[in-house]
Amino acid sequence: MRVAFCCTDTDSAPWLTGLRAALPGAEVFVWQPGAPQADYAVVWAPPQQFLDEQPQLKALFNIGAGVDALLKLRLPEATQIVRLDDAGMSVQMAEYVCHALIRHYREFDHYEADTRASKWSFRKPQSRAEFTVGIMGLGVLGERVARAVAQFDFPVNGWSRTPKQVHGVQCYAAAEELPQFLAASRVLVCLLPLTAETRDVMNLANLSRLQPGGYVINVARGAHLVDEDLLALLDSGHLAGAMLDVFRTEPLPAGHPFWSHPRITITPHTSARTLRSESIAQIAGKVAAMQRGGSVAGVVHLSRGY
Numbered sequence: 610m611r612v613a614f615c616c617t618d619t620d621s622a623p624w625l626t627g628l629r630a631a632l633p634g635a636e637v638f639v640w641q642p643g644a645p646q647a648d649y650a651v652v653w654a655p656p657q658q659f660l661d662e663q664p665q666l667k668a669l670f671n672i673g674a675g676v677d678a679l680l681k682l683r684l685p686e687a688t689q690i691v692r693l694d695d696a697g698m699s700v701q702m703a704e705y706v707c708h709a710l711i712r713h714y715r716e717f718d719h720y721e722a723d724t725r726a727s728k729w730s731f732r733k734p735q736s737r738a739e740f741t742v743g744i745m746g747l748g749v750l751g752e753r754v755a756r757a758v759a760q761f762d763f764p765v766n767g768w769s770r771t772p773k774q775v776h777g778v779q780c781y782a783a784a785e786e787l788p789q790f791l792a793a794s795r796v797l798v799c800l801l802p803l804t805a806e807t808r809d810v811m812n813l814a815n816l817s818r819l820q821p822g823g824y825v826i827n828v829a830r831g832a833h834l835v836d837e838d839l840l841a842l843l844d845s846g847h848l849a850g851a852m853l854d855v856f857r858t859e860p861l862p863a864g865h866p867f868w869s870h871p872r873i874t875i876t877p878h879t880s881a882r883t884l885r886s887e888s889i890a891q892i893a894g895k896v897a898a899m900q901r902g903g904s905v906a907g908v909v910h911l912s913r914g915y
């Protein structure tokens with residue numbers, strides 16, 4: 610069995626060591642033009658030439674949860690595209706979103722500013738019941754985040770493409786129920802895949818539907834958010850702030866208003882990092898299952914785009 614490794618901007622050595630240990634008997638190699646046909650591939654942002662030269666892959670493992678960039682390429686027809694499902698990412702997402710939510714709700718930025726100015730002052734506690742958190746996307750990551758947020762007794766709404774039932778979460782589904790979901794939410798968390806349907810979903814019309822004093826946490830993809838619409842609603846006072854991890858252009862270009870906006874906190878696409886050993890263990894488990902003729906979780910449906 611041959612496994613090709615083709616990950617742009619990734620230090621290949623520790624991946625090769627880990628994959629070879631997890632897949633004894635497999636020939637694991639870094640792909641170069643003209644390399645032999647592999648059975649499986651581990652990829653991140655591969656060049657089109659790689660896909661064109663490897664038409665017989667049984668599966669292509671993307672070392673991330675989002676496949677929007679990969680799906681822009683011409684893919685081998687018979688190859689299953691498999692994304693990471695969780696592999697240590699959902700707990701990181703839960704940490705990030707709970708941090709953003711609690712930091713905002715408990716006004717820790719204000720306390721930090723006060724204490725830096727040697728000021729001992731209290732703020733009136735806010736009502737938790739008025740901070741309903743709406744999570745767009747109730748998949749592997751969104752559901753884990755919903756459960757973590759609910760642990761802190763915040764009311765939680767969730768929105769997905771198909772109807773779901775999640776304990777402690779008021780669930781909404783499909784485009785028809787989006788307005789209702791938004792109107793019932795004050796803090797909006799985006800954990801959607803980027804598809805033709807979800808691009809620009811956080812636009813002026815939709816963000817305006819959030820309850821007054823709304824707060825936006827985007828941990829999915831930059832193109833879910835229309836930047837100028839967020840800025841307009843912060844200016845108008847309808848939205849109180851935002852914490853953003855992902856951007857239309859990354860790195861965020863110098864001079865972009867998000868860098869310096871007083872009510873926007875940014876992080877450099879770091880909310881849930883790919884963890885190498887967890888990812889290798891997951892990929893090796895899936896390769897073994899496929900070799901036995903079994904099915905695996907995380908297979909991307911090309912028609913729906915995620």
Ligand SMILES: NC(=O)c1ccc[n+]([C@@H]2O[C@H](COP(=O)([O-])OP(=O)(O)OC[C@H]3O[C@@H](n4cnc5c(N)ncnc54)[C@H](OP(=O)(O)O)[C@@H]3O)[C@@H](O)[C@H]2O)c1
Nearest residue numbers: 674675746747748749750769770771801802806828829881
């Ligand atoms: N910032 C980071 O570091 C980072 C790291 C990892 C992932 N991400 C992003 O997080 C995204 C989600 O990951 P995941 O593993 O949770 O994905 P997932 O398991 O595929 O879940 C996607 C969720 O979005 C819902 N959805 C898809 N299209 C929709 C639509 N048109 N309307 C309403 N709901 C829709 C799905 O609905 P159904 O349940 O009905 O299918 C599902 O609940 C990834 O695609 C990636 O973009 C970001």
